[in-house]
Amino acid sequence: EVQLVESGGGLVKPGGSLRLSCAASGFTFSSYSMNWVRQAPGKGLEWVSSISSSSSYIYYADSVKGRFTISRDNAKNSLYLQMNSLRAEDTAVYYCARASPPRYCSSTSCPDYWGQGTLVTVSS
Amino acid sequence: DIQMTQSPSSLSASVGDRVTITCRASQGISNYLAWYQQKPGKVPKLLIYAASTLQSGVPSRFSGSGSGTDFTLTISSLQPEDVATYYCQKYNSAPFTFGPGTKVDIK
Numbered sequence: 622e623v624q625l626v627e628s629g630g631g632l633v634k635p636g637g638s639l640r641l642s643c644a645a646s647g648f649t650f651s652s653y654s655m656n657w658v659r660q661a662p663g664k665g666l667e668w669v670s671s672i673s674s675s676s677s678y679i680y681y682a683d684s685v686k687g688r689f690t691i692s693r694d695n696a697k698n699s700l701y702l703q704m705n706s707l708r709a710e711d712t713a714v715y716y717c718a719r720a721s722p723p724r725y726c727s728s729t730s731c732p733d734y735w736g737q738g739t740l741v742t743v744s745s
Numbered sequence: 746d747i748q749m750t751q752s753p754s755s756l757s758a759s760v761g762d763r764v765t766i767t768c769r770a771s772q773g774i775s776n777y778l779a780w781y782q783q784k785p786g787k788v789p790k791l792l793i794y795a796a797s798t799l800q801s802g803v804p805s806r807f808s809g810s811g812s813g814t815d816f817t818l819t820i821s822s823l824q825p826e827d828v829a830t831y832y833c834q835k836y837n838s839a840p841f842t843f844g845p846g847t848k849v850d851i852k
Contacts, residue, residue, distance in 0.1 A: 656841075658789075666781070666789060666832050666843040680839035683746070716788065726794050730841035731779045731834065733800065735788040 623647040623734045625717045630739030637707050641739060643700040643717030651675075651695035654720035654729035657702050659713035660738075667713070670702065671720070671729040678729060685711075707743045714738040747772045749835055751844040757852045764820040766847045768833035773813045777837035780809055780818045783846075784829045792831075793818065825851055 629641040641657070657669040670691040671680045679691055690703040700717055718732030725731070748771040758764050768778065776796035781789040791800045793809040796816055806821045820827055828851055833844040 658843075665830075665846040666783070666834075668834070668841045668843060671839065671841065680841070682840050721791070721794060725798070726777075726779070726836055728777065728836040728841070730839075731791070731794055731836040732789075733791045735790075737788060 623719065625719065625734060625736035627715065627717045627736045627739035630715065630741045632742045632744065633707055634745050635708060635743055637743070638703070638705045639707065639741060641702040641704065641715055641717075641741070643736060645698045645700065645717075645719070648719070650693075650698040653722070654678075655691075655693060655700045656718040656720060656730055656732050657691060657700075658716045658718050658732065658735075659711075659741075660716070661710075661713040664713075668730065669715070672700070673729050680729065704741070707741075709743050712741060712743050714740050746840055747774065747835060747842065749833060749842045749844040751831075751833060751847050753847060754845065755848040755850075757850050758823050759852045760823055760825060762823045764823050764827075764849060766818045766831055766849075768811075768816040768818070768844050770814045770816075770835055774835045774837045776812050777835060778809075778811065778816050779834045779836060780807075781832045781834065781843075782827075782829045783832065789832065820849075823849070823851070 717736040719734040721733040778796045780793040783789040797809045
């Protein structure tokens with residue numbers, strides 16, 4: 622069974638930093654692209670970042686470019702999101718999501734499995 | 746960047762009704778379009794990819810169509826468990842933008 626478990630969320634002051642982690646199990650992590658998607662309270666889904674299976678391709682939304690860094694450790698079956706210079710508008714539930722197999726979506730996005738999310742609140 | 750829009754933003758329909766949601770891309774994206782369902786308080790679920798291919802386990806009352814810039818998600822016979830917000834997402838190239846969502850409830 623595919624499982625994605627996020628951790629690292631919490632309350633942080635504007636300008637602060639936070640590192641999110643996602644522990645993956647139930648599939649060959651090193652074979653899949655991974656994503657971070659966020660959802661502000663009461664709002665829609667916002668794609669944040671994607672990373673290919675070997676970290677060769679990395680993409681960011683303009684809203685986080687230069688402030689957030691996605692990375693992965695295939696030996697540890699883990700995905701990370703380093704978030705710096707946090708702003709109030711970064712307040713959201715952050716989901717770790719696995720990209721669909723290439724034979725289905727041919728993309729580093731198009732997530733088919735999602736974690737339960739971790740809440741990040743940026744407030745003074 | 747390509748913008749994604751959805752219409753309507755919300756709708757209310759009766760059980761058994763046919764429901765159609767539209768997603769439009771500001772530029773052509775071929776068939777690189779996915780649909781997601783998010784029930785209240787739950788995690789999003791992939792329904793359809795490649796514009797019209799049903800994800801495994803998704804009921805056949807859901808269908809998708811379209812290519813280029815205009816896409817539709819159809820629920821052939823609305824069920825109470827279909828109450829949710831539905832999102833489209835483009836995945837041809839980054840940024841992998843989601844549409845703003847369409848909230849569906851029962852009349």
